[in-house]
Amino acid sequence: MARAEIVVDLGAIRDNVAALRARVDRSLMAVVKADGYGHGLVPSARAALDGGADMLGVAVLEEALALRAAGITAPVLAWLAVPGEELTDAVRKDVDISVNAPWAVTELRAAARAAGRPAAVHLKVDSGLSRGGATMEDWPQLVAAVLAGATAGELRPAAVWSHFAYADAPGHPTVAHQRKLFTEAADWAETQGLTGVIRHLANSAATLTSPEAWLDLVRPGVACYGLDPHGGDPAEYGLRPAMTVRAQVALVKRVPAGSGVSYGHEYTTTRPTGLALVPIGYAEGIPRNATNVGPVQVAGQRRRISGRVCMDQFVVDVGDDAVHPGDEVVLWGPGTAGEPTAQDWADAVGTIHYELVTRVGGRLTRRYVG
């Protein structure tokens, strides 16, 4: 057993994607950005494709190129670039590129000329998130710029798309409003000649709970990894978490009542007790504000971190449990054997499971099963 590791169940990713695809019965883009939400870019992408994903979605170009370098030939969309980024290689390697503004269209056309082939382009409209995408006001200029590129044979319009602000609150009025604005934008673009393109809008939450948003293709990320974006039980949707974070106990010792534990003595023992040392810390992405609250399972028992999370380690008061060096500590996993889940951690430290699974890493090794 490794000192401390992330175990990724690729069978879970495959099965989750298959369950999502069966649920919507239309095309599915599995989002594998941020190193597959911390599960490993290429293995997660392969597992998603095995589960029936039709396309892969990433944020930045390097992620798309890493998929191509690994020999993955499935359609890939990359949606976040800054002026002057090297797009030619991505166009040459058949990566679809999203554009938010006319300057990005100009750059993509130049890349297509350099690559000697048209670039597949997804036009992003801001339907209310106020993040990426052209505002409704700027949308006509973006559509015109892409149509000009298509007429010149440099662009191949592939999709119109947008992203929700509030899909994890099903029934929130912005969901229907964004869907309406998105449809208006896409319909208007069609009247201008932007035809034969698909429409995509649904992230995990909408894939699970807003069928009206499924359109031609859904774009789930976190659900592919078995996490419920609403913070509920993923099993309700036939999903199971793919990530387990675990370690071995590095040291066990008895201490008297009144012993201050870890930096700043933010935890003090109230009785003679056993302390177990766990070799994972904030350098591995464990939030320092898990101090005294992070849930763990030590040798099969649910416990809490005792005292401050340090850079490389933390301590758990294990009472009189028979805990030994080398025993297993699970920080989070699927939750099926009594261990905490990433959602339990999110609740304990005041964040979302997305952040926890994508930030965990550092010196942890990753092991793939399933």
Ligand SMILES: Cc1ncc(COP(=O)(O)O)c(C=O)c1O
């Ligand atoms: C543009 C876009 N689409 C889809 C997703 C997938 O979202 P989720 O993980 O909530 O399914 C993300 C992730 O943040 C995103 O930025």
